[in-house]
Amino acid sequence: xxxxxxxxxxxxxxxxxxxxxxxxxxxxxxxxxxxxxxxxxxxxxxxxxxxxxxxxxxxxxxxxxxxxxxxxxxxxxxxxxxxxxxxxxxxxxxxxxxxxxxxxxxxxxxxxxxxxxxxxxxxxxxxxxxxxxxxxxxxxxxxxxxxxxxxxxxxxxxxxxxxxxxxxxxxxxxxxxxxxxxxxxxxxxxxxxxxxxxxxxxxxxxxxxxxxxxxxxxxxxxxxxxxxxxxxxxxxxxxxxxxxxxxxxxxxxxxxxxxxxxxxxxxxxxxxxxxxxxxxxxxx
Numbered sequence: 001x002x003x004x005x006x007x008x009x010x011x012x013x014x015x016x017x018x019x020x021x022x023x024x025x026x027x028x029x030x031x032x033x034x035x036x037x038x039x040x041x042x043x044x045x046x047x048x049x050x051x052x053x054x055x056x057x058x059x060x061x062x063x064x065x066x067x068x069x070x071x072x073x074x075x076x077x078x079x080x081x082x083x084x085x086x087x088x089x090x091x092x093x094x095x096x097x098x099x100x101x102x103x104x105x106x107x108x109x110x111x112x113x114x115x116x117x118x119x120x121x122x123x124x125x126x127x128x129x130x131x132x133x134x135x136x137x138x139x140x141x142x143x144x145x146x147x148x149x150x151x152x153x154x155x156x157x158x159x160x161x162x163x164x165x166x167x168x169x170x171x172x173x174x175x176x177x178x179x180x181x182x183x184x185x186x187x188x189x190x191x192x193x194x195x196x197x198x199x200x201x202x203x204x205x206x207x208x209x210x211x212x213x214x215x216x217x218x219x220x221x222x223x224x225x226x227x228x229x230x231x232x233x234x235x236x237x238x239x240x241x242x243x244x245x246x247x248x249x250x251x252x253x254x255x256x257x258x259x260x261x262x263x264x265x266x267x268x269x270x271x272x273x274x275x276x277x278x279x280x281x282x283x284x
Contacts, residue, residue: 003070006078006100006130006228007170009044010204013227018279019207019218022046022080023271024232026053028065029260030239033267035069035077041272041281046100046228048080051089063096075284078130082230090120100130102173110159117167132206132228133167135160136175154193161200171204171228172197176221178209187213191224198225206230211237215277222279231274235267242266 009020025031025047038045047069049062057065063079070077080100084090090101103120105113117133124131136155155174164172174197177189187209198205204227210218211233218229242263246253253259275281 001070001074001076003067003079003097003099004076005128006046006080006132008130009046009076009078010171010227012044012283013280014204014225016283017223018283019222019227019229020044020046020280021271021274021278022048022082022206022228022230023235023274024048024050024053024082024230025062025066026236027057029264030235030267031065031069033235033239033264034271035073035075036264037268037271037275038075038077039073040268041275042075042284043275043280044076044078044283045275045280046078046080048082048102048230049093049098050082050232051084054089054093059092059096063098067097080130080132083134087116087120091123094124094127094129098129100132102132102134104134104173106134106136106175110163114163114166117163117169121167121169130171131169132171132173133163133169134173134206134208135163154190155197157193157196157200160197164201164203169203171206172201173206173208176207178207178213187217189213189217189221191220194221194224194226204228211235218277219279229274229278231271234270234274238266238270239263 013020023034034047047066066079078100079098081093081098083104085104093101103117105116121131136153176194177187205225206228207226208230210229211231246259246262
């Protein structure tokens with residue numbers, strides 16, 4: 001089916017009390033893995049591309065691969081820009097066919113974040129493109145976005161309320177203790193802060209940096225209003241781990257299909273597992 005907007009997927013998730021997984025699509029095999037997992041689990045899915053993925057694969061290739069995957073699948077698929085920090089880049093993604101974009105203005109002042117988010121919404125809303133915003137800084141590194149842990153700031157609930165009122169944004173990424181990349185210890189999420197923000201804004205909440213967060217913590221966050229959960233690092237770990245295993249077992253192997261095929265299978269397995277945790281399985 002044609003690509004759908006993220007807002008449509010998250011509205012249903014909010015009504016029914018589950019979350020939709022947003023999985024980073026870095027190459028063809030991972031795109032294939034995401035769609036295979038979604039079909040096997042009968043789950044809606046969000047494929048997202050970061051600035052790093054777009055730079056690596058090219059905007060046209062990313063858009064084309066995801067469109068083909070969606071058009072040949074019975075499950076609803078959204079194509080989302082993850083952590084777009086540049087206004088012009090956001091617009092290029094919209095023109096390319098992305099059905100959802102995230103503007104990450106977390107490093108801007110609240111005033112400038114609101115102003116740029118509004119500007120993007122004025123362009124995106126009339127053509128049915130979903131927009132996600134961010135308040136607070138999520139620690140760690142994801143491709144070209146880096147935030148030192150000591151600089152990471154939790155989202156202020158009152159700022160979140162004001163931001164949503166001023167922009168009319170329909171989904172909001174907040175900082176409650178997650179981080180991008182691999183964790184050095186077990187993350188501790190501020191569930192009280194999450195509950196307060198959800199009570200004040202009553203829109204789908206997005207949880208970034210969710211790889212490595214214990215399943216029970218993710219489930220609790222979903223019960224408190226998280227409707228979109230971003231996963232990248234766990235897929236990379238499974239994918240590259242399978243590649244290493246094949247290369248070590250068959251060091252003379254020169255067929256990339258024999259190396260990347262098992263990596264794709266490993267990615268399918270971890271994505272299916274996440275979908276079951278998120279509660280999105282069987283929703284189609």
